[in-house]
Amino acid sequence: MEYTVKALAKLSGVSCRAIRFYDEKNLLKPKRISPSGYRIYGEEEVKKLQEILFYKDMGFSISQIKKIIENTKTDIIKMLKEHRENLEKEKIRIDELIKNLNATIREKEEGIKMENQERFMGFKKRMIEENEREFGKEIHEKYGDEAVERANQKIMDMTEEDFEKLNNIEKQLFIALGAALSKKNPRGEHAQQAARLHKDWLSIQWGGYDSKKHYYLTQMYLQDERFKNYYDTRVGEGATALLAEAVKIYTGMDEENNLSN
Structure with a gap:
């Protein structure tokens, strides 16, 4: 079966404009052009459009989808x-x-x-x-x-009180970290308050506390953009790095590292 742009749009729920846009971006080319100049799409193009919509729904950009579809090795x-x-x-x-x-x-x-x-x-x-x-x-x-x-x-075992406390601590953490970010001093009052609040937040999550785990966790934040972005997008650029440095001081790992050097 073959479809015009309008028919394909009706079948898929995608706008005619989007289908033409995919053509312009060489993402979904028509099977052929009719003698009267209409784009004509076949079964393979229908399957390809379905794939495009899947990847789009998964959060991939148009350029990323194009690379995925063009790469035959993609699983x-x-x-x-x-x-x-x-x-x-x-x-x-x-x-x-x-x-x-x-x-x-x-x-x-x-x-x-x-x-x-x-x-x-x-x-x-x-x-x-x-x-x-x-x-x-x-x-x-x-x-x-x-x-x-x-x-x-x-x-899952948290009580109502624990759950509310966890959310309140995180809100306070964002506020303290935001105030610390303007000073950019990890030893400052607001930065150390943020480190303490982060400790309190983790203690509820973990059901206990370990200062070394706390330190290594915040260092891991710096190694992965998704962890790093969690605080940077909510508080401001540099917030994660400042928190990690403040936690290093709060946990005493800065002194331990100095002694080992």
């Missing part, structure tokens, strides 16, 4: 399976939020009281899923599957 099956896995996780998260929303509606309409743990279950699961999506590979390689599972279980 497309693996990428599609990973995308499916992410969608399944997102479905679980949405189902949990809907369940939470329904329980909230019942409580307000019918007076059926929600358990406090139930109120935060969806948010906890979302926190774990976001961490896995953004940092999963690195933290599993660094700490091992068992340690990550323990940390995730601690999040």
Whole structure:
């Protein structure tokens, strides 16, 4: 079967303008041009458009999608399976939020009281899923599957008080780190306050505290752009580096490193 731009747009839900744009970018060329000048697309082009939309939904840019499609060595099956896995996780998260929303509606309409743990279950699961999506590979390689599972279980076991405390600490951390960033002094009051708040935040996540782990974790932040961007995008450029330096001082690792040199 063959399709004009308009017919392909109707089939796929993509605008005619987008299809023409993909042609201009050499991403989706028509099968042929009709004698009257219309772009004509066939079954292979339909499959290719589906791939483009998959990759676009996964967050790839047009230039990245073009490279993927042109590279015959790209493991497309693996990428599609990973995308499916992410969608399944997102479905679980949405189902949990809907369940939470329904329980909230019942409580307000019918007076059926929600358990406090139930109120935060969806948010906890979302926190774990976001961490896995953004940092999963690195933290599993660094700490091992068992340690990550323990940390995730601690999040799920958090009380309402713990969950609220965790979020409040992080908000205070961003404020302190923002104030420290204007001074750029890791030994300063605000920088050391940020280091202490980061310690408090980790202590809830870990169910305990280890100063060396704290130091090495913040050093790892500097080695990966995704970790680095977590604070830089929320507080300002250089925030992650400043936090890492402040933690080094807070944990005494600056003195330990000096003694070993």
